[in-house]
Amino acid sequence: MIPQAGGRFGGRPHGGGGTAVRGCSRYGRARAACTRAPRTARPGNAASDGGRGRSAVLCGSGDGPYADFVPLLNKPSSTHSLTRLRTALTVFFGLDGFLFAGWVVRIPAIKEQTGASASDLGLALLGVSAGAVVTMTLTGRLCRRFGSHPMTVAAAVLLSLGIALPAQTHSTLALGLVLLVFGAAYGGINVAMNSAAVDLVAALRRPVMPSFHAAFSLGGMIGAGLGGLVAAGLSPAAHLLVLTVTGLAVTAVAGPVLLRYPSPSVPSSRVRAASSGARDERAPRPDRRTRRLVAVFGVIALCTAYGEGALADWGALHLEQDLGAHAGIAAAGYSLFALAMTAGRLTGTTLLERLGQTRTLVAGGATAAVGMLLGSLAPTVWLALLGFAVTGLGLANIFPVAVARAGALAGPSGVATASTLGYGGMLLGPPAIGFLADWFSLPVALTTVAALAAVAAVIGYAARRAPAGPAPEARGEDRRSPAATAPARREACPTGPR
Known part of the structure; x- marks a missing residue:
């Protein structure tokens, strides 16, 4: 049974911390058509309206309010859940900057280890760029199919493992090949975690995107500083192995939060399709x-x-x-x-x-x-x-x-x-x-x-x-307003305060 407040949803959260649903009251700005049952109808009385559950007051609810509202109850939109998601994403942004900076400060030592000339090193470093660019173009599609949260965790694991590979090489060719893998993971995590951040910003309704990138910058400064401190005492192999262990440990702690909750603004049907491995063909x-x-x-x-x-x-x-x-x-x-x-x-x-x-x-x-x-x-x-x-x-x-x-x-x-x-x-x-x-x-x-x-x-x-x-076409919606597509039997929302 969907809880009601005075016979209508007044824009407050329902269902144990679910997403606030704006109804036809003064709390919502939109004055679209809505489905409203007679005041004598009891909540959840499907028989009174042909099984359509019209006792709930929901604007623009399509064929039935339950189809649109029930998925919202299952989304991680409570303050606690969104806070945990924000914290976990911030950790991944910081980890990305930390690992990449840790690799950068060891480039001179890797150059000496492989015996590469300046031009050869430049060609090898193009592996990072090539891997990142190619993966960035593919990660968007993978995020649509599997979700940005699982892709962020998977890319973080690959990045943590890949950062140990350059120190194991002893030729320029081998260095360039392993940097392709490292660059692919780096490009993948950047697209995946930014996609997850965009969804979270929409759910929070606050422009918090700069805070995630601040975590990346802070992680980079910490990684570069610590890398400079340990460079004299640790070999490149030992240093990068420590970074691998650190990255996997951080992913093991923060990753389950992303895997537990789907992206806040992703419809539940897309989440189910992603979890079952089915392609979401409805995303135009x-x-x-x-x-x-x-x-x-x-x-x-x-x-x-x-x-x-x-x-x-x-x-x-x-x-x-x-x-x-x-x-x-x-x-x-x-x-x-x-x-x-x-x-x-x-x-x-x-x-x-x-x-x-x-x-x-x-x-x-x-x-x-x-x-x-x-x-x-x-x-x-x-x-x-x-x-x-x-x-x-x-x-x-x-x-x-x-x-x-x-x-x-x-x-x-x-x-x-x-x-x-x-x-x-x-x-x-x-x-x-x-x-x-x-x-x-x-x-x-x-x-x-x-x-x-x-x-x-x-x-x-x-x-x-x-x-x-x-x-509207990109969301799979009609250009017309909800009032234009609503069934004729629906009443228009009153414009005055209740």
Whole structure:
């Protein structure tokens, strides 16, 4: 029996912490047609309306309110469940950054172990990029079929196992092959956990996506710091094996939470299909307009990731070569940029709640453009460091917002598209800066980071009227309002307060 409150649902949770269902009262904004039984009908009296259970008051309930409402009771939408999901996802974002940074700090030792030249190492490292890009394009489909939560756990296991492989190689060819596996796991977990985060953001109805990316940044800083501390005392094989054990242990603790609860915004029919291994044929392909909008937000992600990659590889060299900074201060340049980006993401939810997505994108792009102009053209080291910090604050929330918008429009496939374009920008940045530095100078080349940040701001403003979710066709719904498709015998919802 579905509980009632005064003969109608007033937008409050029912069924032991289930999802709040908005009815035809003043608590809901929508004034669609609804199914309402006579006030004399008792709850659950199917006989009074031909077995359709019309005693419940539900707006836009299709052929029967139970078909739409009962699945909501089984979704993990209580505050406790959503909090556990948010915590588990935050752990996986942090683990991703921690493991990847731990691998990066051992690249010099792996280079020495394999005897690779600089060019050979560069080719081997392309294995990470190739594996990530290929897997990103496939993970969106896998998330639609099996669910983003199981895919996140599976990719975390593969990433934890794969990180130990590079230290076991003794040739450039072998290194490149195992980095394909590592890159595939890295690309898979990024798409899967971002898809899960998009669903959770929709369920929480709060723009918390930046907090997940802040966990990634924090994990990266911790992984790099600890890696630097143990580099002198541990061999690459021992260090990466410790990372494997750590990753598997964290996955064993946080993984069951994701496996226990399905994605909050996934209909239960899709969850059942995923759990049985059946393909969800009812998830239609996004229409052309939706795909174009996803590509637009992917370009925004590309513009910002370009700056991250460029500063990671060229920021320290600019400070040391062009401004005469000490090696220690030059190395601190990227650390300051990363710290500012982490701080910006930690405050990103508050910023989004106050400014909204469009203003956050525009303000972030403009701030990053000004900061990078200062960082690249400043005459002194300290002004350049200030510019790096301002750039980090500006870029902090652009990528998370772009991925979230793409995911809201097209689900896991949207996340995959935006992530792939963003990752492409991160790969494009360093070589592009190198070529431009040869043709002009490094300071001039770094101004392209400012230019692309400004482009991201302009695109973000131009896309301000983009819908927050998929078109009705993309959801498999009728374009007409619920009132237009409701049976004629339904009463219209009164517009006045009850």
